Amino acid sequence: MLRCRRMASTYSRSASLQKYLVGQVIHGYEVCRVQPVPDLKLLAVDLRHAGTGSQHLHIDRNDSNNVFCIGFKTNAPDSTGVPHILEHTTLCGSQRYPVHDPFFKMLNRSVANFMNAMTGPDYTFFPFATTNSKDFNNLIEIYLDSTLNPLLTEEDFYQEGWRLEHNNVDDPSSALLFKGVVYNEMKGQVSNNDYFFYNKFQENICPSLQNSGGDPKFITDLAHQDLVDFHARNYHPSNAVTFSYGNLPLNGTLSKLDEFFTGFGKRSSSQGLSSPISLHNDIEVIESGQSDPMLPPEKQVKTSMTWICGPSNDLYNSFLLRIFSNLLLDGQSSVFYKKLIESGLAYEFSVNSGAESMGSKNLLTIGVQGADDINTFRSIVTDTFQGLLKYDFENSKVQAIIHQLELNKKDHKPDFGLQLLYSILPGWLNKTDPIELLKFDELLTNFKEDWRNNGSKIFHDLISKYILKKPCFKFTMTSKAQFNESLKIEEAERLAGKTGNLDETDKKTIFERNLILKDKQSKTEDLSCLPSLKISDIPKIGTFYPLNLDVTNRFMTRLTDTNGISYLRGKKELNNILPFELYQFLPLFADSLTSVGTSMEPFHKIEDEIKLSTGGISYSANVISSPTSLHPRLTFNFSGWSLNSKTDHIPRLWSKLLVETDFRQNKENLRILVKMLASSNLSTVSDSGHSFAKGYAAAQFNVTKAIDESLNGIKQLQLIMKLNKIVEENDDELFEKEMIEPLERIQKLITNNSNLKYFLISDSTSKLNEIKEEIIQKFEINLSKKVDLTTDKIQNYPLLPSYPHTLLSFPFQTYHTSRSLPIDIPYTHAETAALQILTNVMTSTYLHKEIREKNGAYGGGAAYDAVNGTLNYYSYRDPNPLASLDIFKAPTGNITVESVNEAKLRVFQDIDAPVSIRNEGIWNFDNDITDSMRQTRRLALLDVTKQDVDNALEKYILNDSNAVDVVLGPKTDEMNAGWNVIDI
Numbered sequence: 001m002l003r004c005r006r007m008a009s010t011y012s013r014s015a016s017l018q019k020y021l022v023g024q025v026i027h028g029y030e031v032c033r034v035q036p037v038p039d040l041k042l043l044a045v046d047l048r049h050a051g052t053g054s055q056h057l058h059i060d061r062n063d064s065n066n067v068f069c070i071g072f073k074t075n076a077p078d079s080t081g082v083p084h085i086l087e088h089t090t091l092c093g094s095q096r097y098p099v100h101d102p103f104f105k106m107l108n109r110s111v112a113n114f115m116n117a118m119t120g121p122d123y124t125f126f127p128f129a130t131t132n133s134k135d136f137n138n139l140i141e142i143y144l145d146s147t148l149n150p151l152l153t154e155e156d157f158y159q160e161g162w163r164l165e166h167n168n169v170d171d172p173s174s175a176l177l178f179k180g181v182v183y184n185e186m187k188g189q190v191s192n193n194d195y196f197f198y199n200k201f202q203e204n205i206c207p208s209l210q211n212s213g214g215d216p217k218f219i220t221d222l223a224h225q226d227l228v229d230f231h232a233r234n235y236h237p238s239n240a241v242t243f244s245y246g247n248l249p250l251n252g253t254l255s256k257l258d259e260f261f262t263g264f265g266k267r268s269s270s271q272g273l274s275s276p277i278s279l280h281n282d283i284e285v286i287e288s289g290q291s292d293p294m295l296p297p298e299k300q301v302k303t304s305m306t307w308i309c310g311p312s313n314d315l316y317n318s319f320l321l322r323i324f325s326n327l328l329l330d331g332q333s334s335v336f337y338k339k340l341i342e343s344g345l346a347y348e349f350s351v352n353s354g355a356e357s358m359g360s361k362n363l364l365t366i367g368v369q370g371a372d373d374i375n376t377f378r379s380i381v382t383d384t385f386q387g388l389l390k391y392d393f394e395n396s397k398v399q400a401i402i403h404q405l406e407l408n409k410k411d412h413k414p415d416f417g418l419q420l421l422y423s424i425l426p427g428w429l430n431k432t433d434p435i436e437l438l439k440f441d442e443l444l445t446n447f448k449e450d451w452r453n454n455g456s457k458i459f460h461d462l463i464s465k466y467i468l469k470k471p472c473f474k475f476t477m478t479s480k481a482q483f484n485e486s487l488k489i490e491e492a493e494r495l496a497g498k499t500g501n502l503d504e505t506d507k508k509t510i511f512e513r514n515l516i517l518k519d520k521q522s523k524t525e526d527l528s529c530l531p532s533l534k535i536s537d538i539p540k541i542g543t544f545y546p547l548n549l550d551v552t553n554r555f556m557t558r559l560t561d562t563n564g565i566s567y568l569r570g571k572k573e574l575n576n577i578l579p580f581e582l583y584q585f586l587p588l589f590a591d592s593l594t595s596v597g598t599s600m601e602p603f604h605k606i607e608d609e610i611k612l613s614t615g616g617i618s619y620s621a622n623v624i625s626s627p628t629s630l631h632p633r634l635t636f637n638f639s640g641w642s643l644n645s646k647t648d649h650i651p652r653l654w655s656k657l658l659v660e661t662d663f664r665q666n667k668e669n670l671r672i673l674v675k676m677l678a679s680s681n682l683s684t685v686s687d688s689g690h691s692f693a694k695g696y697a698a699a700q701f702n703v704t705k706a707i708d709e710s711l712n713g714i715k716q717l718q719l720i721m722k723l724n725k726i727v728e729e730n731d732d733e734l735f736e737k738e739m740i741e742p743l744e745r746i747q748k749l750i751t752n753n754s755n756l757k758y759f760l761i762s763d764s765t766s767k768l769n770e771i772k773e774e775i776i777q778k779f780e781i782n783l784s785k786k787v788d789l790t791t792d793k794i795q796n797y798p799l800l801p802s803y804p805h806t807l808l809s810f811p812f813q814t815y816h817t818s819r820s821l822p823i824d825i826p827y828t829h830a831e832t833a834a835l836q837i838l839t840n841v842m843t844s845t846y847l848h849k850e851i852r853e854k855n856g857a858y859g860g861g862a863a864y865d866a867v868n869g870t871l872n873y874y875s876y877r878d879p880n881p882l883a884s885l886d887i888f889k890a891p892t893g894n895i896t897v898e899s900v901n902e903a904k905l906r907v908f909q910d911i912d913a914p915v916s917i918r919n920e921g922i923w924n925f926d927n928d929i930t931d932s933m934r935q936t937r938r939l940a941l942l943d944v945t946k947q948d949v950d951n952a953l954e955k956y957i958l959n960d961s962n963a964v965d966v967v968l969g970p971k972t973d974e975m976n977a978g979w980n981v982i983d984i
């Protein structure tokens with residue numbers, strides 16, 4: 001029996017404590033405190049840099065996925081997005097690394113599994129994660145030099161922030177436009193309704209936070225000098241905190257930090273904590289936003305009520321509020337779900353709902369979207385809180401929350417270090433002691449005792465202290481039909497304002513400046529100053545995850561240290577079972593199992609049971625291609641995980657939900673589900689428009705992708721819209737026919753015990769055997785033996801009609817584009833390796849430059865899906881989609897021995913990224929990709945030569961007459977004639 005080999009035996013508390021002595025000075029840093037946190041198997045070391053006063057937190061933990069981060073407190077002075085634009089431009093070149101964009105270049109010279117930079121409301125941070133120690137040291141230097149000694153040139157500012165540029169950069173007579181990476185990134189954000197609502201909410205309740213990301217309206221007020229000044233004020237070690245995590249020695253990190261910090265001196269940091277507005281009376285704010293074409297006109301309102309609930313640095317109070325918010329809003333058995341959603345008053349909770357810390361205060365918000373009666377909403381909320389004063393919260397619900405928190409802590413996460421960083425950094429940069437933030441267990445223990453002694457009184461006190469008869473912030477967003485047009489008009493007027501008064505000299509300056517920028521972007525540089533890993537640093541042998549397959553060929557098992565948890569998965573192949581017309585109902589079927597309820601029990605009761613006994617139960621429908629033949633395979637998947645002592649609940653719940661869910665009896669819940677899905681559609685598309693465009697393109701030539709499009713693409717959105725219309729029109733008969741009948745048919749066709757397979761992960765052979773028995777006895781026994789087959793052969797699933805150019809019309813500010821082409825070879829084909837490298841070379845040496853830097857889109861590149869046999873060029877938040885499509889026509893890239901090697905490093909960042917225990921070996925179960933296939937492909941990738949890549953380009957890419965273009969975004973005259981325009 002394997003027992004905690006990975007963690008317990010190697011975590012020796014006393015040995016670790018001796019490693020760090022309080023008062024000890026290491027490279028200019030004094031060890032101030034050493035705090036073991038046994039429940040997270042870590043030791044926290046708090047250090048202070050004498051020269052600058054900068055604080056470093058080191059988390060010593062036996063985890064090879066090491067993390068480093070430098071973070072700065074950056075209060076935004078206005079809404080020009082200066083902290084965000086600075087976050088981008090610091091990474092564009094520094095004193096030691098004076099090359100263009102060393103950050104992006106390092107993506108090709110490292111095996112880091114995470115490199116990023118992020119701007120929060122009042123802080124900016126730069127984290128990375130890698131398992132390679134040489135890489136760790138390389139990247140620390142890049143990160144420190146980039147942030148502390150950046151070049152911040154004018155060209156970088158124009159490229160990343162904003163600029164005026166001729167539509168055709170070589171033609172001074174063409175129209176001037178606003179361009180810039182952040183400018184388009186933020187224009188794209190505005191198209192996300194949820195983001196826009198939250199942002200306006202934050203701007204109104206906490207105006208001092210400003211808009212740190214930047215409001216496109218004000219971004220164009222920012223000047224290069226403002227950026228330089230902001231950097232000088234804020235990116236100073238005294239205004240910074242640094243963080244390291246993992247199993248690498250602290251010494252090296254501190255020595256690097258000391259080297260960079262020396263010479264900066266000590267400064268006092270004067271940046272205070274932002275506070276929400278003071279509420280003396282109720283305040284009401286109404287804003288307008290974009291209307292959602294996927295929702296009925298009368299269901300567009302989002303509205304919320306917010307109370308200020310004490311200081312955010314009172315950690316126990318903050319923790320209590322989160323538990324309280326969970327009881328109020330989480331799941332179908334929660335208080336407000338019943339009152340606001342189940343009652344039909346609204347579609348869904350608004351995104352600002354729940355407890356959160358904003359600046360110095362905690363907030364509690366109850367909000368909804370899709371409500372047509374704001375007054376009723378408000379009186380229900382107030383009456384409900386009034387009623388809760390006398391309500392006894394059930395012990396089982398509180399225990400379920402505690403169970404979830406404890407289970408979540410035991411569950412292995414490959415990015416534990418990053419998660420820990422995210423959880424402490426915002427508070428830490430706002431003066432909360434990071435060591436206190438790590439003592440999660442103490443909070444939980446206190447709460448358990450508090451609950452035992454005081455019961456519901458804890459929550460009654462919160463209501464009387466902060467909510468009832470206390471001032472409330474009421475925020476509402478209504479939709480404005482011409483909202484997008486008004487933004488366009490505003491932009492056009494602003495552009496006219498900036499260009500109207502330009503004289504010939506100004507125009508000449510702008511024209512020449514952009515030529516200089518273009519020239520700089522196109523130049524090939526000497527990158528020898530940048531450190532790099534070598535191909536020889538990548539191990540030839542990948543990680544194997546040994547699995548066992550039992551004699552029946554049905555149970556795949558994996559024995560490993562799971563920290564006392566078991567992970568169960570099952571799947572049923574549907575290839576010959578479902579008729580085509582039912583495919584698109586599979587996602588709804590899967591979702592409804594965990595939201596509808598059975599004939600015996602309402603779902604909220606089952607939900608309590610799930611939370612008390614497991615970490616979660618889920619169902620999904622998936623389609624993948626065979627790794628040896630590209631043949632599509634449709635499966636229905638189900639999973640669950642729990643403590644070893646509770647595994648028997650999982651097959652029992654699988655059976656209950658799959659077999660006993662009663663759609664007809666619980667059709668009210670089905671209606672709610674449809675409304676909830678409809679209300680989040682538009683935000684999903686605005687965030688991943690390039691995926692929708694890509695899917696829609698590939699569905700025109702690839703059967704797997706055509707099925708996937710029905711399950712997860714535009715067709716699925718259209719189905720939900722159609723069903724939502726039926727729900728809104730209260731047409732009961734039609735609802736039964738269009739919704740309930742297909743779900744009942746699926747249920748009947750799939751609840752039989754043919755073609756079932758399982759994948760079990762646990763930490764003892766006896767437990768694995770026990771689970772097998774439980775599955776047979778508690779799940780399979782309830783399935784029928786009779787199987788009905790269909791004549792619909794999956795390989796004949798209809799493709800989408802093919803058009804060279806399609807526009808998917810959505811009311812956004814920017815576009816997403818995709819140009820896709822078929823690559824008809826399966827995963828195990830020898831040439832997939834060269835294609836994988838090729839798309840990486842094209843992206844890093846050509847497309848990134850053209851699409852992001854020159855064309856001003858937020859992102860772009862080429863991606864090869866070796867499993868499903870498609871290749872796709874894409875752009876994300878793109879102001880100029882037709883120019884991008886032109887660029888995709890001749891996407892050569894600079895194929896050299898060096899760029900091929902860099903691409904290999906980049907490909908292996910993904911391949912070798914640590915995986916969670918629950919996902920070890922998952923390719924084998926989900927995709928039939930064995931460890932030996934992965935190893936063969938690994939060697940093929942390592943062996944790819946420049947010649948192979950040249951050949952792949954010649955054979956598969958040039959003369960791609962089968963390519964299909966799809967653009968997603970607003971309609972224009974240019975995309976009309978000759979275009980297949982799909983109105984959503």
Ligand SMILES: [Zn+2]
Nearest residue numbers: 084088182185
């Ligand atoms: Zn950004």
